Amino acid sequence: MNKDFNYSNLKLGIIGGGQLGKIMSQKAKKMGFHVTVLDPTFNCPAAQVSDKHIIGGFYDKDKLEQLVQETHVTTFELEHVDTSILKELYDHGHKIYPSPYVMELIQNKYEQKKLLDEKGIPVPKYKNVNSKEDLKAFGFPVIQKAKMGGYDGQGVQMLKSESDINIAIKAESFIEELVDINKELAVIVARSIEGEIRCYPVVEMLFDERVNICDSVMAPARISKDIEEKSIEICIKSIEALDGVGIFGVELFLTKSGELLVNEIAPRPHNSGHYTVESCATSQFEQIIRAVTNLPLGSTKLISPSVMVNLLGEEGYEGEPFIEGIHDALEIPELSFHFYGKSFTKPFRKMGHITVLDDDIDVALEKAMKAKDILKIKGSKKYE
């Protein structure tokens, strides 16, 4: 897309039709673009708000090719995608961002870590696992991660003692030292086709310990100016190391001794950046559209502090979702309610989120926790 391109004709393709694709599509439609979504699920969240839906899986080469051929630019809301056909199309000049080569690298968490390590970016101590012996190399407890396919706390587990080797992940994996974490931080980084980088504020992630899913995000993080600046510097170096174009969610550990380590990088809009919709001048979802269509990156300025809370499917329920407490929750001032339009809930499934603004981040947290207590996503079927 050069300066003469008529953006009123622009056709964008998004691989993946979940909540990230949905909000990306809404922002692309805000700018008047035509959006086609590829996703296997009929009436998936993004399909409900887009111009066209190609029903197909993320490893269906024909459907991937159809999407790329029918659009001017293709991007991603997820990283678990067949990259072979995309690499072919990319090599033939089709616009696909981040490039399928970057996607392929990031798909493998071990290779991702190795690259960052080689580029001098601080990461937790890690080691490839080729045998049961390798699992013991750092002693116990230790973290074991599948190289491929992990998502939302899956493909990651703690081995507490040697006896846990029996329950070790069987797929290709690596181990990582158990870091003594003070806070988990995250930064959304945007990078343009020309290599311009813009970082969003450093945020603080809070986790649901039961399932290791990010539960809430505080923007900005309650950290010192020094830690903030170091975090931003590390994140910029990381995305430059990857040579990625688009939006990247960089997860960091701040250790109890004050060290910053990159945990992992998502090559797409990230849960820790949902807050940008209400809190920042340009949301991460609009920013990725700007980046991949060769428009100037937008301002990442924080307009108001906020706290985001994921609405996860309640334990003990599945089936058609029922939103309990919506009336009481929406009484809370400066609260924005997002519900993704998934037709089926199950325990801990991401069904929606809320973002609560307040000039005072502690008041925002208080309001958000109140809403979290009130809002429950139950289902049509209850079980014990």
Next chain:
Amino acid sequence: MNKDFNYSNLKLGIIGGGQLGKIMSQKAKKMGFHVTVLDPTFNCPAAQVSDKHIIGGFYDKDKLEQLVQETHVTTFELEHVDTSILKELYDHGHKIYPSPYVMELIQNKYEQKKLLDEKGIPVPKYKNVNSKEDLKAFGFPVIQKAKMGGYDGQGVQMLKSESDINIAIKAESFIEELVDINKELAVIVARSIEGEIRCYPVVEMLFDERVNICDSVMAPARISKDIEEKSIEICIKSIEALDGVGIFGVELFLTKSGELLVNEIAPRPHNSGHYTVESCATSQFEQIIRAVTNLPLGSTKLISPSVMVNLLGEEGYEGEPFIEGIHDALEIPELSFHFYGKSFTKPFRKMGHITVLDDDIDVALEKAMKAKDILKIKGSKKYE
């Protein structure tokens, strides 16, 4: 919709599929609702982002009935609608907000004015026109307005002298004194089913003199605290007088002598409230959805000052739109670009808008005016 209603199933109907319907639909989809749009135009802006499109006109009783029957709640993005079938359906218990009775009253600008006048709300001096003689009653110049069907500067004209009676509007009309205007102000007012009212900040409207279309909006208006409070008071009284539910755009004249007069009221999201998407805790487009679905009204707090500029089709062009200057305009920080996805431009047609944020309203205005100079909506056909 009572407290036990399952909002994850909610089906909303919107009469009208232009830019207002589009953004309303996007906000309803954000909350996970199912949206059906009624509009005669294939691929109209709102249809592109909604679940279902009923192709039909606003005076097509069968299609209006279909929309109401298929959805839980019906609302409007425009006021020029057949109200007879809607009144029947409303009387049979269907949820339609604002009620078709309110819509009917507002459709007639003369009746609207008379009601406000009778309720003690300050309005410009006005007089029904039954004869050519009536046109002369206030002397010249004088404003003549069609009672029905006016929109975007149409159906309103100035009669400069007695000789202009030849070009007077032939339809049913009334005259209004020519007010000595200092500023044109506007307030977006939300009212819930229970009668709760929330006002947005008072804003200042700037007009394109050539065609009398609102061109830019400054939020907040540069007025004294006293004028602000009086404006809010008048707007609340006006919407209570109408007994309306939903979102109302109240246009006010601030005269050179410091008087405030209600010009007219739109019973739907209003151009002067576009800024609320980026500037306020809850946009007018989400607020109407909350109001008509019986959810609590959201906070109308101004999070950041802003200036909104309409992107009108350039004079001398029509056909498929071409967005000139998009690269340079999007370099301007804190600028949000909206393009509606209309397939055809013509002179002064509303094709999109931008909203520019800045803590300093004068800086916001400067940035917005720069963007306005850069962005031109041209068309595939040029004519002299």
